[in-house]
Amino acid sequence: MRFARISTRLIAVLLTHLAFALGASAFEIEDRRQYPAEDGARELRIISTADAPVFEPIIRAFQLAHPDVAIDYVIASSTELMKAISEEEADFDLAISSAMDLQTKLANDGFALDYRSEATDALPKWAKWHDQIFAFTQEPAVMVIAEGAFANRPAPRTRDDLIAMLRDNPAEFDGRIGTYDVRISGAGYLFATQDSRNTDSYWRLTEVMGRLNAQLYSGSKAMIEDVAAGRLALAYNVVGSYAAQRLADTPGIRIVPFEDFLSVMLRTALIPKNAQNIEDAGLMIDFLVQLNQREDIEQETYLAPVSAQSLNENYAARPIRLGPGLLVFLDRLKKETFLRNWENAIVQK
Amino acid sequence: MKRRSYRTSIRRRLLLQLFTMAALLSLAFFLVVRAVAERAAADTQDNILLASATSIADAIYSEQGAVAVDLPYSALSMLGSISEDRVFYRVLIGEETLTGYDDLPLPSPAQGEFETFMFRGEEVRSATVTRTVSSGGSKERATVIVAQTRLGLAAISQRISGMAAVVGFGFLLVATALSLVAAQSALAPLNRMTQSVARRGPDDLRPVDTQTPSELVPLVDALNSFMARLKASLTQSEEFIAEAAHRVRTPLATVRAQAQMTLRRSEKPENKASLRAMIRAVDESSRSAGQLLDHAMVSLRTDQLQDEVFDLVELTQDTVAHLRPTADLKDIAISVELYVETLPIRGDEILMQNALRNVLDNAIKYSPEDSDITVRITEEPRISFVDQGRGFSADDLGDITKRFSRGANVGDIVGSGLGLTIADEVMRAHGGTLEIAPNEEGRGSCVSLVYPRD
Ligand SMILES: Nc1ncnc2c1ncn2[C@@H]1O[C@H](COP(=O)(O)OP(=O)(O)O)[C@@H](O)[C@H]1O
Ligand SMILES: [Mg+2]
Numbered sequence: 001m002r003f004a005r006i007s008t009r010l011i012a013v014l015l016t017h018l019a020f021a022l023g024a025s026a027f028e029i030e031d032r033r034q035y036p037a038e039d040g041a042r043e044l045r046i047i048s049t050a051d052a053p054v055f056e057p058i059i060r061a062f063q064l065a066h067p068d069v070a071i072d073y074v075i076a077s078s079t080e081l082m083k084a085i086s087e088e089e090a091d092f093d094l095a096i097s098s099a100m101d102l103q104t105k106l107a108n109d110g111f112a113l114d115y116r117s118e119a120t121d122a123l124p125k126w127a128k129w130h131d132q133i134f135a136f137t138q139e140p141a142v143m144v145i146a147e148g149a150f151a152n153r154p155a156p157r158t159r160d161d162l163i164a165m166l167r168d169n170p171a172e173f174d175g176r177i178g179t180y181d182v183r184i185s186g187a188g189y190l191f192a193t194q195d196s197r198n199t200d201s202y203w204r205l206t207e208v209m210g211r212l213n214a215q216l217y218s219g220s221k222a223m224i225e226d227v228a229a230g231r232l233a234l235a236y237n238v239v240g241s242y243a244a245q246r247l248a249d250t251p252g253i254r255i256v257p258f259e260d261f262l263s264v265m266l267r268t269a270l271i272p273k274n275a276q277n278i279e280d281a282g283l284m285i286d287f288l289v290q291l292n293q294r295e296d297i298e299q300e301t302y303l304a305p306v307s308a309q310s311l312n313e314n315y316a317a318r319p320i321r322l323g324p325g326l327l328v329f330l331d332r333l334k335k336e337t338f339l340r341n342w343e344n345a346i347v348q349k
Numbered sequence: 350m351k352r353r354s355y356r357t358s359i360r361r362r363l364l365l366q367l368f369t370m371a372a373l374l375s376l377a378f379f380l381v382v383r384a385v386a387e388r389a390a391a392d393t394q395d396n397i398l399l400a401s402a403t404s405i406a407d408a409i410y411s412e413q414g415a416v417a418v419d420l421p422y423s424a425l426s427m428l429g430s431i432s433e434d435r436v437f438y439r440v441l442i443g444e445e446t447l448t449g450y451d452d453l454p455l456p457s458p459a460q461g462e463f464e465t466f467m468f469r470g471e472e473v474r475s476a477t478v479t480r481t482v483s484s485g486g487s488k489e490r491a492t493v494i495v496a497q498t499r500l501g502l503a504a505i506s507q508r509i510s511g512m513a514a515v516v517g518f519g520f521l522l523v524a525t526a527l528s529l530v531a532a533q534s535a536l537a538p539l540n541r542m543t544q545s546v547a548r549r550g551p552d553d554l555r556p557v558d559t560q561t562p563s564e565l566v567p568l569v570d571a572l573n574s575f576m577a578r579l580k581a582s583l584t585q586s587e588e589f590i591a592e593a594a595h596r597v598r599t600p601l602a603t604v605r606a607q608a609q610m611t612l613r614r615s616e617k618p619e620n621k622a623s624l625r626a627m628i629r630a631v632d633e634s635s636r637s638a639g640q641l642l643d644h645a646m647v648s649l650r651t652d653q654l655q656d657e658v659f660d661l662v663e664l665t666q667d668t669v670a671h672l673r674p675t676a677d678l679k680d681i682a683i684s685v686e687l688y689v690e691t692l693p694i695r696g697d698e699i700l701m702q703n704a705l706r707n708v709l710d711n712a713i714k715y716s717p718e719d720s721d722i723t724v725r726i727t728e729e730p731r732i733s734f735v736d737q738g739r740g741f742s743a744d745d746l747g748d749i750t751k752r753f754s755r756g757a758n759v760g761d762i763v764g765s766g767l768g769l770t771i772a773d774e775v776m777r778a779h780g781g782t783l784e785i786a787p788n789e790e791g792r793g794s795c796v797s798l799v800y801p802r803d
Contacts, residue, residue, distance in 0.1 A: 108435045110469045130433040197422055324436035325426025333448045334420045 027084040030075045035059055037070035044280040045072045047081055048096035049186075050267070051221075054245070055096075057300040062287050069280050078102050078186030086111050091274040093281040096267065096288075098139070098239070099186035101193075101326040103268045107132040108327060112270040113278065119286040124308045127266065127289075129322040135266035136288035137303040138311065138319060140240040141191045143256040144224055149176070149233035150254075158260040159201040162236075166208045174212050178223040178235040181216035182342055187265065188218075191237045193329040193338060194263045194320055201260075203345060209236070210346035221246075228253050239265070245302040257316070264311065264319040267303070359539075360532050367528030371521055379510075379517035386509035390502050391474075393431070395463050398476035401428055402495040405440060406478045409493075414485040416442050424495075432501020437468065441492040442484060453494055471498045538562045542569065550656070554580040586649055590642050597638040605631045637765045643703050644752075644767050651778035654697050661692035661701070661800070662726055668705040669724055672713060679718045683709075686725040694730060694800055696779045704775040705732065707768035708796050712736040714762060716793070730800040737793040741785060750783065772798065 033052050037043075048055060052075060059071050074092070076084065078099035084090045085106055097103050106112055112132040120134055127135040143162070145155055149172070156162040166173050180188020195202040215232065217223045220242040223235040228250040243255050269288055271281045291297060292305035304310070311317050320326070328334060404424045410417060418440050428436045439449035456464050456477045464475050475496035482491045538561060545559045556573035605628055612624040669683055676683050712722050716738040723735040741749070745756040750773040753766040773783045776798055784797040 108437075110435070110471075130435070321426070321429070323426065323429030323433070325422055325429055327436065328420050328422045328425050331420045331448055333418055337417070337419060 027076060027080045027088055027090070029080065030077065032075070033073040035063060035071040035073065037063065038067050042068055042277060042280055043070045043072060044094065044277055044284060045074070045092045046094045046096060046284070047074045047076055047084055047090070047092040048094075049076065049078050049081060049098050050096060051075060054241075054301055054303065057297055058288070058291070058303075061294065061297055062284060065287065066280070066283060069283070082106065085272045089274050090272075091276055092272050093275040093277045094269055094284055095272050096269045097186075098265055098267045099190060100133075100135075100266055100268060100320055100322060101190055101330055102186060103133050103270055104129065104322055104324070104326040105330055106272075107270060108324065111273045113273060113275060115271055115278075115282055115285060117282060117286050119289050123289055123306065126319055126321060127306045133268045133270050133322055134285050134289055135268045135306050135322070136291055137241065137267040138264050138306055139267060139304065140257060140317065141237045141263045141265065142240045142243055143234055143236050143258065144227050144238045144243050145234045145254050145256055146227050146230055146232065147252050147254055148230060155254065155256045157256075158258060159199060159205055160260070163201060163205050163208055166212060170212060173233055175215065176231070176233040177209050177212055177214040178217055178226060178232040179209060179214050179237055179346075180223075181218055183339055184218045187220070187239060188237065189329070190265060190320065191263055192342065194318075195237070196338070198261050198263070198318065203341070205236075206342060206345040214346060216346070224250070224253065241302045241304065248302075257314075259316050261318050262314065262316045264317050266306070266319060266322065268322070360536055363532045363535065364528060367531065368525055371524030371528065374524070375517040375521040378520060379513045382513040382516070383506070383510050386513070387502075387506045390505045390509070394474055394497065394499070394502055395476060397427060397431060398474060398495050398497060399462065399478070401425065401438075402476045402478040402493045405438065405495065406480045406491065406493045409440070409480060409482055409491050411483060416447065416482050416484045416489065416491065418447060420448070428495070428497055432504070434498040434501045435469075435471065435473075437473065437496045439492075439494045441494075442482070443489050447491075449494075453496060455492070456494065465499075468496060471500075473498050474502075538565060546572075554583075583649070583653075586645075590645050590649075594639065594642045597642075598635060601631050601635045601638070605635075633763045637763075640707070640765050640767045640771070643707075644771050647700060647703060647771050647774055650697055650700055651774055654778055655699075656695055657698060658693055658695055659698045659701075661694050661730055661732070662687065662689065663691075664698065664702055665705055665724060665726055665732055668702060668709060672706065672709050675710075676713050676722070679713065679716070681713055681716055681718070681720055681722055683722045683724060686723060688725070688727045689730075692726065692728070692730045696800075697775075700775045700778065704772040704798060707771050708734050708798065711768050711796065712738070712794075714764070715739055715758075720793075729802070731797050732800075733795050733797040735788050735790070735793065735795045737788065737791065740787055740792065740794045746785060749785070769796075772796075776800075 031052055033056075052073065055073065059073060063069065063071065078097050079102070081095060081097050082099070082102040082105070084092065085095055086109065089111075095103070095106070107130055112130075114131045115134075116131050120128060120131070123134060143155075153165070156165050166177070180191065182189040182192045192202070192206075215226070217226075217235075220235075220239045223232065223238055224243055224246045226232045227235050228246065230252070240255065240257070243253075247253060247255060269285050271278060271285070275281055289306065291303070292307055294305075297303075298305060311319060329338060401424045404421050405418065408419045408421050408424070410419065425436055425438070428434070437450045437453050439451070439453040440447040441455070453468065453475075454466065456462075456475065462477050464477070465472060466475070467473070473496040475494055478493045480491045480493075482489050542557065542559055542561060542565065546557060549555075554576045556576065557569050561569050608624050608628050608631065612621060612628070615621055615624065666685060669685055673683060709722075709724070712734045713736075716722060716736045720737040722737075723733075725731075725733045725735065727733075739758050739760075742756060742758045745754075745758070748754055749756060750769045751766075752770050754770075755764055755766040769783065769785075776783045780801040782799045784799055786795045786797070787793070788795050
């Protein structure tokens with residue numbers, strides 16, 4: 001059993017390296033999965049930032065509806081995905097990413113194709129841009145805490161509460177706070193820049209976390225694992241859907257959504273300029289934006305589908321707005337300045 | 350050389366002109382609204398682009414001798430608030446790009462602060478703002494260019510054009526309907542006048558006194574004065590004819606009476622013969638004069654035919670009774686065959702009487718002594734005069750009804766050639782015909798007056 005799993009992994013990795021080494025591609029991929037069809041006449045090539053286990057239920061359900069479409073699913077980080085589409089102009093049929101800013105830049109710079117269907121017309125206005133970017137999930141940035149560390153104190157509900165608590169109990173939280181390394185993680189950078197726009201507390205919080213030797217992570221998963229293992233007391237700005245997924249099989253962790261504001265990231269799909277199989281890419285987009293009709297998939301993936309109603313119910317929720325505003329923090333100078341300030345605050349040499 | 354005659358219609362011309370005017374106005378409205386709206390939409394985009402570029406220019410600062418810019422979030426997000434258009438920007442210090450899209454072209458110095466050009470396959474509009482900044486002690490020129498595609502603008506102007514087109518078309522429809530009404534009401538007095546004139550009887554020559562708009566007053570005045578003159582001239586003619594008949598017949602009658610008396614008294618056969626010739630000549634002159642005047646009367650009356658109901662049977666019998674003495678002179682027996690009791694018809698009684706008299710007079714004139722004439726009245730309505738005379742000669746039939754035309758068969762019988770002309774004109778005026786045929790039962794002819802069925 002164990003051997004079998006290792007060998008499939010190995011084959012997958014080998015395949016990956018072969019394919020992209022031969023294609024002289026400069027972008028790095030993390031994983032590659034292939035889902036053959038009953039008759040493999042049509043193939044849909046997807047590049048995505050979502051891990052295979054998260055996305056697999058969606059692919060399976062899609063193939064149930066369209067059994068003749070084989071799917072080649074390549075996983076890469078959001079920056080590598082951006083590089084693949086904009087610099088390498090790789091011929092993927094669909095790019096799915098949680099980095100809304102990079103997706104926006106791809107569309108703005110002309111690397112995406114227009115697509116319109118009844119399904120996309122039904123999307124709320126904030127869930128699409130320019131008929132090129134289509135949001136299909138809404139995932140809040142939450143705080144995950146270890147229940148052990150909060151046994152005899154209430155979990156903070158706002159960022160100001162969090163700052164006060166950390167200041168009052170430096171010994172207990174020293175080295176036990178986790179957050180994104182925004183220099184590496186696209187999602188982390190997006191959350192951080194939105195935080196900095198939404199509240200003045202952000203820089204104070206970052207400084208406090210820096211003083212308490214916060215641990216820096218490149219992804220949500222490792223952070224949640226370390227909270228579960230008790231190595232961290234809390235993780236700040238974790239993708240809510242991953243946390244919800246882990247909550248089911250991991251005891252001792254809790255999700256705390258902030259009440260002052262809750263950045264909500266939209267996972268989006270776009271059809272790259274060099275797409276070969278535009279028709280099936282369109283089918284997949286239609287399928288994705290209609291996920292709100294598939295509760296079974298939501299229960300399996302923990303990905304909350306786009307829903308204007310659930311956003312309206314939560315007053316704190318602030319969906320990150322698609323559009324040229326997102327280009328601002330991708331500006332070279334702006335990014336340099338932001339990262340310099342962040343480093344000054346968190347690394348505190 | 351035939352001139353193609355076509356009727357011009359004031360109403361049609363009025364409608365056409367009003368419609369053309371409305372169409373031109375609608376088109377002008379559409380073009381103006383569209384131009385104004387597009388200008389307004391374009392100005393809005395320009396203003397936002399300028400605001401965006403200005404806010405970026407305001408965020409340029411120098412730090413340790415180097416120039417930097419802290420791109421404000423709102424600078425680009427404000428561009429996203431009106432449309433989903435693609436946005437490009439570039440900040441230059443001197444000739445060097447500080448940040449943004451390196452390939453965004455510099456504005457040409459000739460243009461103003463706004464420019465439209467193609468960039469990355471789409472038309473973009475750009476705004477440029479320049480500032481002087483100090484960089485390392487020296488003054489540098491900073492240029493900020495912000496550009497945006499114009500799809501949103503196109504969508505707006507399309508929507509506005511659509512709306513303007515709908516409104517313009519609606520305007521056209523309403524204007525057309527109104528011009529129909531306007532043409533109708535403008536022509537209403539004319540129609541009223543036409544109707545009031547058309548409704549009049551044939552000899553109603555009273556002046557028109559319907560309410561007329563001032564534009565029609567000259568026409569109505571002209572019409573009225575014309576009618577007055579016509580009336581006067583008609584009255585004059587009728588009076589003249591009556592007077593003439595009287596003046597001609599009375600002396601002739603006196604001459605005839607004198608001649609008759611002298612004839613009775615005279616004994617010499619040669620005197621008697623010349624007196625008889627004299628009497629005959631007087632009769633002929635009197636008849637000819639009568640016919641000439643009758644014809645004049647017929648011509649006058651057929652133009653303004655009376656429309657009254659009378660019994661054709663009765664009229665025929667009266668006429669026969671009137672001419673019986675003349676027939677008796679030649680021992681001619683006139684018998685009337687009636688196939689109907691009464692024949693009420695509409696028309697001019699005096700004219701009909703004239704026609705009947707002339708045809709019967711011919712029958713008597715062209716019949717030999719001691720013969721029979723049958724007057725047959727049938728339901729058709731048709732009145733036939735059958736005689737046993739010399740009959741018509743075939744060569745004459747073509748234009749025997751022409752004025753003053755007499756047949757080759759007349760011999761020594763005198764006449765004016767007007768009798769059949771009168772009968773023919775009267776029948777035509779009533780919509781009927783005069784038929785000339787041989788007597789089917791032997792010698793002679795059969796002349797019929799055929800009246801149209803209702
Ligand atoms: N009953 C008739 N029988 C024979 N010929 C006739 C008869 N009536 C008319 N005509 C011919 O038609 C001609 C025209 O007739 P009419 O107009 O009455 O003129 P007129 O003064 O000669 O009688 C006559 O000259 C005659 O030749
Ligand atoms: Mg005659």
